[in-house]
Amino acid sequence: MCVAIPCKVISTDGLKAVVDAGGARKEVSALLLDRISVGDYVLVHAGFAIQKIEKEYAEETIRTFNETVALLADYDRSELFYESGE
């Protein structure tokens, strides 16, 4: 239940933010964070941005996620395991 996903902030008025989650746009509440700016990466859980994530880490995670998706399409699970670490 505590699943949260890294998303990129596309626009924000300080109260709400539109985020990009792997290509999907979603409006989330920004009320739990002090300041967020366009281009920030945030963790989103149940419609709220709950924490900021450092950009390099977020991009790494998103890149790994995309690679994992690609690998899932091409390889079996055993190979995936060794390739999908960060």
Add this chain to the structure above:
Amino acid sequence: MNTLNPQKLVQDIHELLPHPMRIMEVCGTHTVSIFKSGIKSLLPPSLMLISGPGCPVCVTAIEDVDRAIALARIEGVILATFGDMMRVPGSTSSLLMERAKGRDIRVVYSPLDTVTMAEENPAKKVVFFATGFETTSPSVAVLAGEAMKRDNLFIYSVHKVIPPALTALIEDVEVKVDAFLMPGHVSAILGTTPYLFVAEKYKKPCVVAGFEPGDILESIFMIVKQAVEKKAEVEIQYKRAVTPKGNPKAVALLREVFEPVDSRWRGIGVIPDSGLRFRKGFEKIDASKAFDIAVTPSPEPRGCSCGEVLRGIKVPPECRLFGNVCTPEHPYGACMVSSEGSCAAYYKYSR
């Protein structure tokens, strides 16, 4: 993180493990990741990963589900909750069964979705059945602020908090845990301060872990390394989301709205200060005060070992109901209900 090499980590864990260890993953999302990736099969047999009580769906008490059902049965009430709660069995029914009987029960993604629901249904009373750990409860604290501005939006809080549950587990003589994988997203809110006592008082190594298989392996490696060095510290592996201080704004909001209360965990019993109730001043939106929902306490289902499973004393197949009477399609006990419950994860990935 760029240097993380799962193969090397597995090798190092095998070489370094100084003595048999039982490591508890507290969080249900970790449980699923561990089962899904098959990590257990890569670890030394003397290193056991045991699942803890970290699925808020599973630990919601039967009587709390009964109260949510009682709320849904009140004329003019729309009960809203997270999708995970729909199938959780109460003593005689579930929210899904009640919806099939015509009660107005709706699944929301965000607690704030109930604000629109209340605005669109001015003649109805909207009640949000709020479950979850500290990852979720700050969002419900925000909802509480919105609800106070309205007359038809209420919250039934059965939120739980993690640190007192850790104390209860450690103090339980039946539970044998040497170290903890701490929940990643609860810690994104709380930071690491609330866990310091586990390392300092009880001398158990703790690592806040991310959710990818590589994260979990690295966290296990970090625990093993602490054991080798005979240290007990709270370390953060999941650095991309967790800082020692967490999210102070979210914690402050949480404390403004809620206060600790003794709370019953399904299968475990009452743990002091492990729940959240509304502070004084929020009576107007507190569904437990605004509605009459007295229910009689119910015993756990007979033969169900969820209590032992949630405390890491038994693994799911050791329960005699597992896989025959109790399946994900027809869950009997709490751990089979949620996809993040230990029994459901075991049923899906390890049979």
